[in-house]
Amino acid sequence: MYRIRFHGRGGQGMKTASRILGTAFFLEGYEVQDAPRYGAERRGAPIFAYVRADRAPINERGIIRHPDLVIVADDSLVPIPAAGVLAGITDHSLMLINSAEKEQVWKQRLNHSGSILTLPVAADVTERAELPYVGAACAGAAARLIGVISEAALEQAINDELSDLGADIVNKNLHNAVAAYRAMASHAGLVKEGSLVSAVDYEAPDWIDLPFDDARISAPTIHAAATSVLVKTGLWRTQRPVIDFDHCKGCWWICSSYCPDGAINVVDAKPVIDYDHCKGCMVCVAQCPSHAIEAIPEKQAKADEDAMRLEIGEIT
Amino acid sequence: MKRTLLTGNGAAAWAARLAAVDYIPAFPITPQTEIIETLADWIDTGEITGRLVTMESEHSMVTAAGSAAATGVRVFSATSSQGLLYAMEMLYTVSGWRAPFVLANVSRGLSAPITLEPDHNDILAARDSGFLQIHCASCQEVLDSTLMAYRLAEDERIRLPVIVNLDGFYLSFTREPVEIPDADAARQFVGSFDAENIRFRASAPESQAVAVLGGGPYSYFRYETHLAAINGAAVYDEIAEEFSRRFGRKHDAVEAYRADDADYLFVMMGSFASKAREAVDRLREDGWAIGLLRPRLLRPLPVVHLQKLLAKRKAVAVIDQNISMGMGGILHSELASVLYGRNDAPTVLASFIGGLGGRDISTEEFFEMAQSIRQAVETGQTPAPRLLYTQTELREVRKLQAIAQVERQQLGAIDD
Incomplete structure (x- = not known):
C-alpha cells in the first residue's frame, strides 16, 4: 500500500492535491482513500490531507502514521509541531519540500536519514495564495515520485477534479502539475510501498490506567480573559489589506465594523489595522466604499516592509 | 452503474437523490454540511426536483421532517452531534407519530469539551428514541444503507424513522470508490412511498399527535412502537437479501x-x-x-x-x-x-x-x-x-495542565 501525506495551509489546495493524486491512482486501477484533515476551517491554518492506494481494498483508516511520502507545500510549517509534518517519519519516508532552500540544508536541519527533495517549481510559485496551483504541482510531483501514475492519468485527474473551475484554471494547473511531474523524472519510482504491521513483532502500546484527578484539575475549564489576543492569527494571512490614507475618508466605522475579528481600531479618526490578528479575509477591502483598502500579497508586503526597515536602519 | 470516488457525505447525498426524496429540511453543522450543500447544488441546477428548506435549528428541522413525512411525502435530512441532541425532544416525538423518513447522522463527539472528531455518543444518545439505527463502515455502505433505510422506514410492519450513521472525517470527508447504482435500478429497489393512512394535509387541518391521559393508552402506544422496531430485525434481513440480489452487495445486520x-x-x-x-x-x-x-x-x-x-x-x-x-x-x-x-x-x-x-x-x-x-x-x-x-497521551495532557496551572496562578496574581 502507498501512504502519502500532504501538508500545507488552508487555501493552498492540499485537499485538491490529495484528490488529484487519489483520482490519478483510481484511474490507474488502484483502490483509493483520500481525505483532508483540519480543525476549525480557516484560511492559512495548518492542514494536511492524505492518500492511501493499494491493489486490494483498503481497511486502514484515518491519519497515516508512517508515510511513504510526505509533501510539504509550505516550508514554514516544518518547524511548527502542531502541523505534524515530521510525525512518524522514518528512513523509509521520502520528503518533498516546496522550498527555495537546498535539499542539503533541509537534510542537515532535520537530521533526516531518508531522502529529501525540493520542488523545483517552487521558484515559479512566489505567491503563497496562488491557490490551487501549488497543490496541483505537489500532486504532479508526487505522481512521478510514486512512479505508477502516467502523465495521461495525471492530466485526466486534474480535468476531473477541477473542471468546475473553468478552462483557464484547469490549464494553469495542468501546466504546473505537468512541469512538476516532468521535473521529477530522474526520481521516478523513488517512493516505495510501506510494509504492513506484524502481529508477531510489534511495539506494544504504553497503555496506562488513567488515574482519577479531582475536578479542580480534570474539569476542562480555564478561565482567562482576552486569550484570543495571545494567538497571532495574523500568521495565517496570505493577503494583506493596506489602507491608502490618501483615499480614506476617515468615515470612522465601516471597515472597523465589518472586520469579523475586530482587528481594525479607529485611532484619532483613522483606522489602524492590527496585523498581529488580521487573518487577511479581505472583508474590509470589499466593504470600503471609497476603495481605500488594497489587497497586497503578504510575501510582497513583508519584502517591502523589510526593505523599508533596512532603509531606515532598523535592520542591517 | 458507475464506480467513482465519493466522500461519505457525497454518498449520503447520492442516496437521497436516488431515493427521489421530495423534501429536505436542513440545518448546517460540521462535519455534515457537505450533504445538504450537495443536495442544494443539485436542486439549484435542476438535476433533482424536490424542496430544500433551511430551518432555524435542528429542533425545527426534525419537526419539519416528521411533519412532512406525516403528509406522505418522502423526506431526507441530516445532522450531527450537538445538532442531533438539540433535536432530541423531537426525535422521540416524530417516531411516536410513526411517520417514516431517513435522517443521516454524521457522528461527532459531544461537548464539553467541544470537538469536531467522531465518536458514537451522539448517535447512541438517540438509542431509545424509536428511530431505527444503521451504522456504516464505508462510503459504499452509506449509500446502500440509506437506500435500504427507506425500505425499512416505510415498511408497513415498521413505519418508523431511521437514522443512518456515518463517522465524521473517517467517512464524511474521506473519498473511497463507491458504486452508484443506476437511477432506475435504485428507484425500483426503493419503490414509491405508499403512505396509506398517513395523509396529513394543510388544506384539511386535523390533529396529528393525540394526548393520552393515563398509563394504559400511553403504554399501548409506546409498546406498539417497540414491537414495530423489533419487527425491523426480520425486515432488515429481507431487505438486505433483496439488495444483495439486485446490486451484488450484502450488508448483513x-x-x-x-x-x-x-x-x-x-x-x-x-x-x-x-x-x-x-x-x-x-x-x-x-x-x-x-x-x-x-x-x-x-x-x-x-x-x-x-x-x-x-x-x-x-x-x-x-x-x-x-x-x-x-x-x-x-x-x-x-x-x-x-x-x-x-x-x-x-x-x-x-x-x-x-x-x-x-x-x-x-x-x-x-x-x-x-x-x-x-x-x-x-x-x-x-x-x-x-x-x-x-x-504518552497522558504526558501531553499533563503538559497542557501545567501550562493551565501557570496561567491560573498568573491570573490569580492579577486578581490580587
Whole structure:
C-alpha cells in the first residue's frame, strides 16, 4: 500500500492535491482513500490531507502514521509541531519540500536519514495564495515520485477534479502539475510501498490506567480573559489589506465594523489595522466604499516592509 | 452503474437523490454540511426536483421532517452531534407519530469539551428514541444503507424513522470508490412511498399527535412502537437479501469478518471496525483464530444473530467508541444482556473503550487487546474495562495542565 501525506495551509489546495493524486491512482486501477484533515476551517491554518492506494481494498483508516511520502507545500510549517509534518517519519519516508532552500540544508536541519527533495517549481510559485496551483504541482510531483501514475492519468485527474473551475484554471494547473511531474523524472519510482504491521513483532502500546484527578484539575475549564489576543492569527494571512490614507475618508466605522475579528481600531479618526490578528479575509477591502483598502500579497508586503526597515536602519 | 470516488457525505447525498426524496429540511453543522450543500447544488441546477428548506435549528428541522413525512411525502435530512441532541425532544416525538423518513447522522463527539472528531455518543444518545439505527463502515455502505433505510422506514410492519450513521472525517470527508447504482435500478429497489393512512394535509387541518391521559393508552402506544422496531430485525434481513440480489452487495445486520472458525472476536461498530479487519488479517497471518463482528443494525438490536455469532467463542473484546458515564461501554452492556444465562456464551467478554473524539486506535492496540483476551482465557480472569490510553497521551495532557496551572496562578496574581 502507498501512504502519502500532504501538508500545507488552508487555501493552498492540499485537499485538491490529495484528490488529484487519489483520482490519478483510481484511474490507474488502484483502490483509493483520500481525505483532508483540519480543525476549525480557516484560511492559512495548518492542514494536511492524505492518500492511501493499494491493489486490494483498503481497511486502514484515518491519519497515516508512517508515510511513504510526505509533501510539504509550505516550508514554514516544518518547524511548527502542531502541523505534524515530521510525525512518524522514518528512513523509509521520502520528503518533498516546496522550498527555495537546498535539499542539503533541509537534510542537515532535520537530521533526516531518508531522502529529501525540493520542488523545483517552487521558484515559479512566489505567491503563497496562488491557490490551487501549488497543490496541483505537489500532486504532479508526487505522481512521478510514486512512479505508477502516467502523465495521461495525471492530466485526466486534474480535468476531473477541477473542471468546475473553468478552462483557464484547469490549464494553469495542468501546466504546473505537468512541469512538476516532468521535473521529477530522474526520481521516478523513488517512493516505495510501506510494509504492513506484524502481529508477531510489534511495539506494544504504553497503555496506562488513567488515574482519577479531582475536578479542580480534570474539569476542562480555564478561565482567562482576552486569550484570543495571545494567538497571532495574523500568521495565517496570505493577503494583506493596506489602507491608502490618501483615499480614506476617515468615515470612522465601516471597515472597523465589518472586520469579523475586530482587528481594525479607529485611532484619532483613522483606522489602524492590527496585523498581529488580521487573518487577511479581505472583508474590509470589499466593504470600503471609497476603495481605500488594497489587497497586497503578504510575501510582497513583508519584502517591502523589510526593505523599508533596512532603509531606515532598523535592520542591517 | 458507475464506480467513482465519493466522500461519505457525497454518498449520503447520492442516496437521497436516488431515493427521489421530495423534501429536505436542513440545518448546517460540521462535519455534515457537505450533504445538504450537495443536495442544494443539485436542486439549484435542476438535476433533482424536490424542496430544500433551511430551518432555524435542528429542533425545527426534525419537526419539519416528521411533519412532512406525516403528509406522505418522502423526506431526507441530516445532522450531527450537538445538532442531533438539540433535536432530541423531537426525535422521540416524530417516531411516536410513526411517520417514516431517513435522517443521516454524521457522528461527532459531544461537548464539553467541544470537538469536531467522531465518536458514537451522539448517535447512541438517540438509542431509545424509536428511530431505527444503521451504522456504516464505508462510503459504499452509506449509500446502500440509506437506500435500504427507506425500505425499512416505510415498511408497513415498521413505519418508523431511521437514522443512518456515518463517522465524521473517517467517512464524511474521506473519498473511497463507491458504486452508484443506476437511477432506475435504485428507484425500483426503493419503490414509491405508499403512505396509506398517513395523509396529513394543510388544506384539511386535523390533529396529528393525540394526548393520552393515563398509563394504559400511553403504554399501548409506546409498546406498539417497540414491537414495530423489533419487527425491523426480520425486515432488515429481507431487505438486505433483496439488495444483495439486485446490486451484488450484502450488508448483513451483523458483519462477520473471518469469524466462522474464530475462537476470539473483536466486536465494534462504525468505520473504526475496518481497522479491526486489518488487525484480524495480520493476526491471522500469525496463526490466530480471530475475527470481527460488527453490528450494522443497532436498533433493533439483531439479538438472534448476535447470540448465534457469539456462541461457543473463547473470548470476545468489545470495543466501544462511546462511554456511558458511570457504567462504561454501551455495546458491551448490550452484548452482556444478549448473552446472559446462555450456556454457550463466551466466558470472557472484555470491555475496551477507544476512539473517543476521533482518538486513533492503532493496529498494535488491536494486537494488544487480542493478547489481553487470550490471557484472560488462560487465567480465567476477565480484565477490568480499559480505556485505550497511553502514557504518552497522558504526558501531553499533563503538559497542557501545567501550562493551565501557570496561567491560573498568573491570573490569580492579577486578581490580587
